[in-house]
Amino acid sequence: MWLFHYHFWTNKVEKMEQFYRLHGFRTILRMGKENGEIRTYNPPLEWDDFRHRPILFRIIELIRGQVNVTFGAGTRDRFDHFGLLVDEEEHDAVMSRARLAGMTVSESQARTFVHTPWGFRLELQRRRDVVEDDGKIVISKAVLVMPFSTDPRMLAECLQADLQETGGRFILRRDGWQLQITEGDLPWLDSVHLKTAEAFVEAVDPVGVRLITVKE
Template sequence: MLFHYHFWTPHVEETEGFYVNAGFQIYQRIGKYQGDFQNFDPPLVWDNFREKNILFRIIEARKGSINITFGYGKKIKFDHIGFLVSEKEQELICQNADNMNWTVDMGERRTFIATPYSFRIELQTNKEIADSVTDNIRIEELRLETKKKGLEDDLSILFGKPVSSIKSVFGETVTINEAVIKGLSSKILVDPNGVRIMN
């Protein structure tokens, strides 16, 4: 199940504000302050630390089965998408990735697969990463722009079946153009990183 995407962005506070206004809840904020990584989690709000010059590594926003993360970057850069999978599915996907000569980085908490499309795929087996995996609020589809053709075919090989939740267009950049999110606002919203969010 597609549940996640991550951006690096110079618009960290604005991105958090956008998702909070869309009904997401902030779960954690980890940032580098005075040389050390520290937590600035809720109930802390931006007024508590805005003046501290923190370089945020990750801010995590959740709603239903959706988990969106972002961290500070000098420019907007789409980093990865994430799928919630069983351990058996993960094993099969990693084997397929090896067969495709895609680099697999297996970690204790999550696994990343580097794709030739200039973004990564996260495989997550821990269902607690989302508020509710049975919730009606979910990412139905992500529409990606890539500089290389063939993404859907490669994802079918990687997952061993078609991945209908990912659509791609060939373009000048690598990003998420649109996220179709079930159970969110009926209005079309655009986040500070250019992702159009529609129901």
């Protein structure tokens, strides 16, 4: 099980794509609705080819190594979900524990979503083609803000992650990555740490997520 993905809704889709491409990500999908039809605007097309057209982008997808980032057009910046790359056994086990905890699960062949009580969704992804074969670039840590009205320990139990509580924070660890959880009114992804062979870099994307690369 590996943390590999996050998704936002935003009114800054072009700026988001520019930011992630500047930091080494590759665009693999642009899908939008234009004049009532769903179409793709994938590379080699660039924004100058379609910026003037009335396109509502449903999803723009970029990858770098084992990291997958998506975003779509929204009226405001909103964190929607993060994703875990899982095998069949892990998929079924997380789904079962989520249902036992009272969470709603939407299952499909493409991917499964767990609707959590904290206002975000959890994606369970079994397809390996959503990332590149090169596993040298991975998410080693993410910092998640969410309300504590429902006990965060439930998320650790659902993922069967090791749990540490310190200074009002929860740290979930599993399979070489960690999710640090802090309390806030609305769910939000504060930062994402990428383990790479590069020197330390820190930048903030257009919706406010801190992207940090940490050399192996």
